[in-house]
Amino acid sequence: SYVLTQAPSVSVAPGQTASITCGGDDIGSKSVHWYQQKPGQAPVVVVFDDSDRPSGIPERFSGSNSGNTATLTISRVEAGDEADYFCQVWHTSGDHFYVFGTGTKVTVL
Amino acid sequence: QVQLQESGPGLVKPSQTLSLTCIVSSGSITSGDYKWSWIRQTPGKGLEWMGYIYYDGSTNYNPSLKSRVAISLDTSKNQVSLNLTSVTAADTAVYYCARAVLSSPTVRFDPWGQGTLVTVSS
Numbered sequence: 001s002y003v004l005t006q007a008p009s010v011s012v013a014p015g016q017t018a019s020i021t022c023g024g025d026d027i028g029s030k031s032v033h034w035y036q037q038k039p040g041q042a043p044v045v046v047v048f049d050d051s052d053r054p055s056g057i058p059e060r061f062s063g064s065n066s067g068n069t070a071t072l073t074i075s076r077v078e079a080g081d082e083a084d085y086f087c088q089v090w091h092t093s094g095d096h097f098y099v100f101g102t103g104t105k106v107t108v109l
Numbered sequence: 110q111v112q113l114q115e116s117g118p119g120l121v122k123p124s125q126t127l128s129l130t131c132i133v134s135s136g137s138i139t140s141g142d143y144k145w146s147w148i149r150q151t152p153g154k155g156l157e158w159m160g161y162i163y164y165d166g167s168t169n170y171n172p173s174l175k176s177r178v179a180i181s182l183d184t185s186k187n188q189v190s191l192n193l194t195s196v197t198a199a200d201t202a203v204y205y206c207a208r209a210v211l212s213s214p215t216v217r218f219d220p221w222g223q224g225t226l227v228t229v230s231s
Contacts, residue, residue, distance in 0.1 A: 033217040042205060042221035043156070049212055054219070086156055090215035095172040098216070100156035 002091040004101035011107045018074040020104045022087030025068060030089040032070040034063060037084045037103075046085075047072060074106070082108045111136030113206045113222035121200075121229050127193040131206030131222060138187055139164045144209035145189040146218060147180060149202040157202075161209050161216075162189065196229045203227075 005023040012018040022032065032050050035043035045054050047063035050070065060075045074081055087101035117129035131145070138145055146161035160170035162180045170178050179192045189206060203226050207218040 031212065031215045033212075033215075035218075042224055043218070044221075045217055045219045048217045048219075088156075088217070096169065097171050098158035100158070102155055 002089075002093070002099050004087055004089065004099055006085075006087065006101040006104045008102070009105045009107065011109055012074075012077045013109045014077055014079060016077055018077050018081070018106055020072040020074075020085050020106065022070040022072070022101045023068055024070075024089065024099075027068055027070050027089065028066045030065075030091075032063065032065050033088045034061075034072045035086045035088065036081075037086065038082075043086060077106075077108055079108050082106055111208060111220065113208065113220065115204060115206050115222045115225040117204075117225060117227070119226060119228060121196055121227060122231050123197055123229055124195055127191070127196050127200060127204075127227055127229070129191045129204055129206075129225065129227070131189040131191075133187050133189065133208075136208075138182055138189060139184055142211060144211070144216060145180070145182070146207045146209045147178075147189075147191045148205045148207055148218065148221070150205065150224070151202040159191070159193075198229050201227065201229045 034047040036046045037043040046057050046061045050065040051063040062073045064071050084103050086103045091099050112134045114132045121127045144161040144163050147159040150156050162168045177194045181190045203224040205224045206222040209216040
């Protein structure tokens, strides 16, 4: 199997920068997508293909991916950014299937 | 824009079959640009991709569920269905229907339905 590891929680003050990491074996060779999930709601894509943003997602959301770590960065954090964030990749060694990270809860102080 | 809405029983007895449907509106499930997925979420295991189906009926399932899961299309109703057999308490989860957008070489899931909670209990 393939495991994507995320820190359970990150706390950040408004206006500061939040960095959310997703660790996986050679994840830099894969395309990583990031989802935001607010309480009681379905996940929403905020970054796809490592660093692209869907229309409607603020430029404050950015992504990078290299080596064994992918990172979602939220600049100038706002109260409305408080949510769970999940990474996702396609695992292609042996069986092919999609894997989600364990999730990081971002708390805005 | 496309919207997805899951429906089905909220309570299923152990050993029975869980059956859910997903109605797709403002978009056709016969489009070759997308696949149609089921994903579930539990507090303990997080998000788990269950499988997806393409417009031509071809499927791909999570190996951990492959022996118990089946996804099908009803093009006349523009809906996607999920069957999960021999359920146990471990199958208690929020079940989401999601459109898989082809993003070569992978896919991303966008959008998702609102999700439906299914509890497995006698």
